[in-house]
Amino acid sequence: MGGTSGFLESLSRLAAAGRVRAATRALDDPRAVGARRERALATLLGAAAAPAGEAGGASYLQPIPPVPIPGAVQMPEIMAHLRATLPADAIVTNGAGNYSAWCNRFYSYRSFRSQLAPTSGSMGYGLPAAVAAKLEHPDRPVVCFAGDGCFQMTGQELATACQYRLPIIVLVFDNGMYGTIRMHQEREYPTRVFATELQNPDFVALARAHGANGTRITRTEDFAPAFANALEADRPTLLEITIDPEAITPRQSLSQIRAAALAKQAD
Ligand SMILES: Cc1ncc(C[n+]2csc(CCOP(=O)(O)OP(=O)(O)O)c2C)c(N)n1
Ligand SMILES: [Mg+2]
Numbered sequence: 001m002g003g004t005s006g007f008l009e010s011l012s013r014l015a016a017a018g019r020v021r022a023a024t025r026a027l028d029d030p031r032a033v034g035a036r037r038e039r040a041l042a043t044l045l046g047a048a049a050a051p052a053g054e055a056g057g058a059s060y061l062q063p064i065p066p067v068p069i070p071g072a073v074q075m076p077e078i079m080a081h082l083r084a085t086l087p088a089d090a091i092v093t094n095g096a097g098n099y100s101a102w103c104n105r106f107y108s109y110r111s112f113r114s115q116l117a118p119t120s121g122s123m124g125y126g127l128p129a130a131v132a133a134k135l136e137h138p139d140r141p142v143v144c145f146a147g148d149g150c151f152q153m154t155g156q157e158l159a160t161a162c163q164y165r166l167p168i169i170v171l172v173f174d175n176g177m178y179g180t181i182r183m184h185q186e187r188e189y190p191t192r193v194f195a196t197e198l199q200n201p202d203f204v205a206l207a208r209a210h211g212a213n214g215t216r217i218t219r220t221e222d223f224a225p226a227f228a229n230a231l232e233a234d235r236p237t238l239l240e241i242t243i244d245p246e247a248i249t250p251r252q253s254l255s256q257i258r259a260a261a262l263a264k265q266a267d
Helices: 003-016 019-028 034-048 057-061 075-085 100-106 126-136 148-154 157-163 179-188 203-210 220-232 254-266
Strands: 091-094 142-147 169-174 213-217 237-242
Touching (some): 019 034, 075 100, 091 100, 126 148, 142 148, 148 169, 157 203, 179 254, 203 237, 213 220
Parallel strands (some): 142 169, 169 237, 213 237
16 A cells, blocks of 8 residues: 555656646646646546556545444544535635544545645634635535634634625534644643643534524434535534544544553553
8 A cells, every 4th residue: 555655656756757747837727727627637636546656546546444433423424425425626624633634534635726724734724714715616615624622713703604694514523622632642641631621612502693504413324414404505504513532533542542652651
């Protein structure tokens, strides 16, 4: 499995041949529409999956196989639903936090300029980015991924979304903590939890107070109908998704991280 490195190798080969630059420039050209745009896209994506780069190319483009996570909400299934439901031109936004692994690793971005995310890793970016994206592209679905901590940084922008009646969809991943920081605490100082728990508002009630739609998702099967309603809505929708605190990463539970760190200390 070459994974990301194989993909990068493929891109480097192309870059060496001067083709990445040409294709990227073609995509940046506003006149690059229709067949011209498709050709440029095919150069980049097709080459990434070309046989010489098979080490990573083709496998990189495959969805990551899902592994069940703790709790009644199975994010791998929800991400599969989003991949199947959202059109290629949907815009997905996020801030920073462990929740963002879901959209960064389990969503397939199929066209350029379909992701808005901070390279600086700043929390709170997703919601204002979604507002801006929907204003600019009213015909494209816009979905914001936000952790509970992340949402609390800029959640008041829901007022802006309501003021301009922007039917964005905000997924708030409620695990009751600054999960990323808790993960590092458990890795470096197992059992010494400090200032990472969050007492959250009722996000659904908060959304409704703003004039947005709000629904709580506590089971995987609640998601698809709520998301379908959100896609049809004439105003913002906030879906508060209850995440088991144990489900700290797509692959490792909080207890596993703690146990591994304790075992390392005991060595
Ligand atoms: C503005 C800002 N403050 C602090 C941080 C440091 N930081 C990175 S992730 C994180 C916690 C994120 O919590 P949450 O949004 O609830 O996501 P989770 O990790 O729980 O999924 C913090 C405090 C940051 N990246 N940006
Ligand atoms: Mg959180």
